[in-house]
Amino acid sequence: MVRMEYTGLPRIKHVRAFTVRGGGADYHDQGEGHWIDDHIATPMARYPEYRQSRQSFGINALGTLVVEIEAEDGTIGFAVTTGGEPACFLVERHLARFLEGRNPAEYEKIWDQMYFSTQYYGRKGLVVNAISGVDLALWDLLGKLRGEPVHALLGGAVRDELQFYATGSRPDLAKDMGFIGGKMPLHHGPAGGIEGLRKNIAELATMRERVGPDFWLMLDCWMALDVDYATRLALAANEHGLKWIEEAISPDDYWGYAALKRNVPRGMLVTTGEHEATRWGFRMLLEMDCCDILQPDVGWCGGMTELLKISALADAHGKLVVPHGSSVYSYHFVITRHNSPFAEFLMMHPASSEVVPMFHPQLIGEPVPVNGRLRASALDKPGFGVELNRDLPMHRPYAR
Numbered sequence: 001m002v003r004m005e006y007t008g009l010p011r012i013k014h015v016r017a018f019t020v021r022g023g024g025a026d027y028h029d030q031g032e033g034h035w036i037d038d039h040i041a042t043p044m045a046r047y048p049e050y051r052q053s054r055q056s057f058g059i060n061a062l063g064t065l066v067v068e069i070e071a072e073d074g075t076i077g078f079a080v081t082t083g084g085e086p087a088c089f090l091v092e093r094h095l096a097r098f099l100e101g102r103n104p105a106e107y108e109k110i111w112d113q114m115y116f117s118t119q120y121y122g123r124k125g126l127v128v129n130a131i132s133g134v135d136l137a138l139w140d141l142l143g144k145l146r147g148e149p150v151h152a153l154l155g156g157a158v159r160d161e162l163q164f165y166a167t168g169s170r171p172d173l174a175k176d177m178g179f180i181g182g183k184m185p186l187h188h189g190p191a192g193g194i195e196g197l198r199k200n201i202a203e204l205a206t207m208r209e210r211v212g213p214d215f216w217l218m219l220d221c222w223m224a225l226d227v228d229y230a231t232r233l234a235l236a237a238n239e240h241g242l243k244w245i246e247e248a249i250s251p252d253d254y255w256g257y258a259a260l261k262r263n264v265p266r267g268m269l270v271t272t273g274e275h276e277a278t279r280w281g282f283r284m285l286l287e288m289d290c291c292d293i294l295q296p297d298v299g300w301c302g303g304m305t306e307l308l309k310i311s312a313l314a315d316a317h318g319k320l321v322v323p324h325g326s327s328v329y330s331y332h333f334v335i336t337r338h339n340s341p342f343a344e345f346l347m348m349h350p351a352s353s354e355v356v357p358m359f360h361p362q363l364i365g366e367p368v369p370v371n372g373r374l375r376a377s378a379l380d381k382p383g384f385g386v387e388l389n390r391d392l393p394m395h396r397p398y399a400r
């Protein structure tokens with residue numbers, strides 16, 4: 001039997017990896033005075049010298065990774081994620097071999113080979129960020145080659161628009177801008193003692209007064225707490241209608257999350273997953289009943305190929321998947337899934353007072369919510385529908 005070339009797509013010619021600094025996919029890499037680096041509770045706050053600023057302990061040490069995949073006909077797919085120079089090494093010196101010369105439609109096999117070839121030193125963190133970047137660039141290329149948006153490749157939109165909640169320092173302003181809720185960073189952790197706990201609750205109470213009884217308010221704890229502190233915070237915050245408590249403890253402490261989920265007041269949601277990776281990591285969260293909403297970051301969890309598996313697993317467990325940040329990579333997913341009913345929008349304006357594109361200045365044509373919403377038709381462009389801002393100074397440290 002003659003086996004037909006089933007896609008007619010040009011093969012992959014070249015994979016390239018670059019670093020770029022200043023916001024964008026490494027959204028913590030912001031200038032001074034930004035709300036995202038203003039005394040936010042972290043696991044490093046146990047050391048007073050690292051308490052005021054997350055940049056002081058290197059939250060922005062990596063910078064952005066840009067992956068470009070060029071096909072033989074000159075079409076280029078690209079993606080951005082966090083990873084910087086070490087991720088460039090991984091992409092150019094290890095992962096590129098699984099793509100060059102291949103058919104871009106073979107994303108399952110390519111993912112499998114990237115993951116299992118790095119498993120002896122990878123599995124989570126930086127290596128999976130790099131795999132995610134390559135995977136997203138591949139989906140972008142596939143969409144561009146087929147002339148279809150990624151959401152169409154995923155099965156198509158299941159609703160006409162996306163609805164967003166906003167993460168930032170001013171949920172009250174987010175409400176005026178039409179968002180459905182506001183997630184604030186927690187400012188004090190266990191090192192701040194009872195005084196800090198009271199300040200956390202006072203901030204929440206002030207915001208509740210400003211936004212009224214119905215607007216969603218959430219707290220992002222960025223892995224800073226222990227189960228006892230998180231439980232006390234949740235109980236006190238319940239009086240002020242906290243909708244969810246996010247990433248309260250270490251992502252490795254599945255047992256702690258299971259305990260926290262049992263401890264929080266009925267109706268309050270426990271969310272986590274932005275620093276979790278792959279179907280196996282999320283399986284732990286699901287089977288140990290760690291949370292109510294999974295929040296994979298599309299650029300960190302293994303990319304779109306892996307997110308589809310994570311979301312199917314979550315669906316079978318009756319759980320929602322609301323990806324962390326990740327801009328267009330998240331929007332193209334959320335619009336296609338019933339168990340992803342709304343999306344996050346990270347307010348990257350330094351004072352959270354204006355809507356600016358989440359990955360500014362790296363993407364050209366990055367859509368932003370208007371009145372807290374985005375029409376599905378705004379995503380109707382080939383691939384992820386954005387272009388790379390080539391005016392930025394990009395560096396290719398491991399060119400081959």
Ligand SMILES: C[C@H](O)[C@H](O)CC(=O)C(=O)O
Nearest residue numbers: 040167185220222324346
């Ligand atoms: C605000 C949080 O500390 C973090 O910077 C962002 C995040 O975890 C989220 O958007 O979720």
Ligand SMILES: [Mg+2]
Nearest residue numbers: 220246247274
């Ligand atoms: Mg978070």
